[in-house]
Amino acid sequence: MARLQKENFDVGKEIRALAEKSRGTGGIVTFLGTVRDISKGHEIVKINFESYADMAEKELDRLEDDAKEKFDIIDCLVIHRTGEITVGENIVLIVVTSAHRSAAFDACEWTIDELKTRIPIWKEEFTATGKHWVEEHP
Amino acid sequence: MARLQKENFDVGKEIRALAEKSRGTGGIVTFLGTVRDISKGHEIVKINFESYADMAEKELDRLEDDAKEKFDIIDCLVIHRTGEITVGENIVLIVVTSAHRSAAFDACEWTIDELKTRIPIWKEEFTATGKHWVEEHP
Amino acid sequence: MVTVRFFASIKEKVGLESIDIPINGPTSIRDVLNRVANETSVDKAFLMPGGFLYALNQRMESLDTPVNDGDEIAVLPPLSGGF
């Protein structure tokens, strides 16, 4: 069950909980995205994530289901934070459990790639000189 | 600096420590291997890892260095446990930090694949009916 | 009546979180957004620049998708979730 939340998450605890759901788990691949200090040459003070919350939650659940259907994995968990987040802090976590490590790597990478194209969340960067929405405008 | 150790490790703590070494870290890919309950149809009670410790430690350090040289990543950490480990417990952890997630996925998968071919460590499985070394004898 | 919601940079530029548009008869998402442009100071090309995504009742849809009374449309500028 995917989660969209303001609060931080405990990476070790989330991995352990998902791994313990199945004793057949042998390989666990995790992607953790954190706030970088520099973005396109600008020093970042903090960032803010706005979301279309109802839709983002549904799409995150669908994303987990799609990963489980597409790859030979046991389970997939996606957590994305919203609101203000400072440099070095956690933004997004994807955990994939599997009996086969190769499927787990493929599924985890696919899930973060897909997340960026499907989940209605927008990033606002705060620098020393102002703030701006991160959008590659067409 | 790679580690070969009897003690368990705290996955969340290890990830945090490596990520905090560089504020440029944006993506962190982790592979965690744990003890499965079933191996080739046999129910596993526990496993034991024997190592050629001096060599394994050197090779693990070389493995980290090779990963850093081969891929566009910031850092790489490898931890492998030795001795007796029960079902569900941690065996091996690989953490790769990077500014670019694609390089981090490639480096992490390469590192676990390489580990299996280069590090002098052997697994002994204990089942209800006995124990045996896991070796694909030629 | 359908509700049109705006997010991120679009919300700031439109100056509204959402707007209600009454509808009568067959109507598409594009029709509704043209009506939004007529009833606000916002340009059509700004709402439909070719690189936005549109959701109808929280599912991505094309601009030609028909809408019904009570539906919720969302104008989604280029997504930037992740990290």
Added chain:
Amino acid sequence: MVTVRFFASIKEKVGLESIDIPINGPTSIRDVLNRVANETSVDKAFLMPGGFLYALNQRMESLDTPVNDGDEIAVLPPLSGGF
């Protein structure tokens, strides 16, 4: 003198953790393992079945690598680290 170390299943079958072999003049890893076979009840083919790895002073080497006095050889059955 070189020391030959055994691990995992090989250690159990040889019944020894290690054995010291005196050497005189040019000698390869293969020569040393032949001497191990002569001085124990272990078969040559068992120590060199074609799928093992060999380390000299903790580096993987081929059976033809020359060894010197004081070196450490290790007979490594197929590795199974990981998970």
